[in-house]
Amino acid sequence: MLAAFLLGFLPACSLTASKSGKGLKTQNVVIVVIDGPRYSETWGNTPGLIPNMSTVLKPKGVFLSNFLNDGFTYTNSGHAAITTGVNQPIDNYGEEFPANPSIFQYWLKQTGKPATAAWLVTSKDKLHILANTTDSLWHDQFLPSVNSGVNGPGTGYRADSLTLVEAKRILTEHKPNLMLINFMEPDGFAHAGNQAYYIRGIYRSDRYVQDLWDFLSKDEHYRKSTALLVTNDHGRHLDGIDGGWQEHGDNCKGCQQISLLALGPDFKKGAEPETPYTLVDIAPTVGKLLGFKMDSTVVVPRLDTTVVAVAADSTLAVPAKDSLVVVRSMEKSVLKGRVIRDLFKEGMLP
Numbered sequence: 001m002l003a004a005f006l007l008g009f010l011p012a013c014s015l016t017a018s019k020s021g022k023g024l025k026t027q028n029v030v031i032v033v034i035d036g037p038r039y040s041e042t043w044g045n046t047p048g049l050i051p052n053m054s055t056v057l058k059p060k061g062v063f064l065s066n067f068l069n070d071g072f073t074y075t076n077s078g079h080a081a082i083t084t085g086v087n088q089p090i091d092n093y094g095e096e097f098p099a100n101p102s103i104f105q106y107w108l109k110q111t112g113k114p115a116t117a118a119w120l121v122t123s124k125d126k127l128h129i130l131a132n133t134t135d136s137l138w139h140d141q142f143l144p145s146v147n148s149g150v151n152g153p154g155t156g157y158r159a160d161s162l163t164l165v166e167a168k169r170i171l172t173e174h175k176p177n178l179m180l181i182n183f184m185e186p187d188g189f190a191h192a193g194n195q196a197y198y199i200r201g202i203y204r205s206d207r208y209v210q211d212l213w214d215f216l217s218k219d220e221h222y223r224k225s226t227a228l229l230v231t232n233d234h235g236r237h238l239d240g241i242d243g244g245w246q247e248h249g250d251n252c253k254g255c256q257q258i259s260l261l262a263l264g265p266d267f268k269k270g271a272e273p274e275t276p277y278t279l280v281d282i283a284p285t286v287g288k289l290l291g292f293k294m295d296s297t298v299v300v301p302r303l304d305t306t307v308v309a310v311a312a313d314s315t316l317a318v319p320a321k322d323s324l325v326v327v328r329s330m331e332k333s334v335l336k337g338r339v340i341r342d343l344f345k346e347g348m349l350p
């Protein structure tokens, strides 16, 4: 009686909004990050090394070719841009949490679900940092579950084949609503200068994405209610720039150009919009899909080299080396990411 009374006075939208985006079918989101392939070895030359994604999966979803990491083109920063919607400089060895809360935390806070409802499953052990934040209001709260590297932080990179096995095991066992998977082999072998294995890594990642989509499409819990987003954290240098395909990290076209392939019950099929989007647009899009809103105010760490004042009686003509210090400051900013509207079927978004 009381419940019926309350329901009658609640705005209709709040009922659906609490479970997923208003009027949307998506209940689960799986993000796959293929770490650091260069566009010219993937979507720039199809079917080539990615026959599954380019011929089987692409017609089932939306492909964005005009998709960039226009922030910091290295692993932890690219991944943090995906999970927090903010481009920030960050330690790349797994020693620093992102400055802002993640989509995992927003989702767990909003739903009150246990940590097993959101997962990080990453070949690179250093990506455990994506689970937490330095934001004092969110630090150590609403943390997702982590399955990273060989056996957690500091244990080394894990083979992608094993990461796929772990991802499917966790999906079966815990039925999470949100998962980010990192496949590291293209990047790892490129840094090692092993071109054959770099290429093999891309080829295998393509196969793993297909395998995962087949799994999600057959699974009773995930079929027809799951969005799959396949992207990259960064590309690699164009030929002739600083080591070419072996390295990355600057703002050359090769490092910035990545891609997004999106499949799901609320997305268009066979669309290839040319609207430009960037990595920070993924987080608010996941928010739209799962029905949570991110704070519009964010912080961005800024690193400055500051010369410390030299004592008045100093006879040094130039400051001594140790008088140069890196000062870290937090700058307030606004969330720049926006929902990738081009993914959604006509009329799905207001």
Ligand SMILES: [Zn+2]
Residues within 6 Å of the ligand: 035, 036, 074, 075, 076, 078, 187, 233, 234
């Ligand atoms: Zn990377």
Ligand SMILES: [Zn+2]
Residues within 6 Å of the ligand: 236, 237, 238, 241, 248, 249, 250, 251, 252, 253, 254, 255, 256
């Ligand atoms: Zn570059």
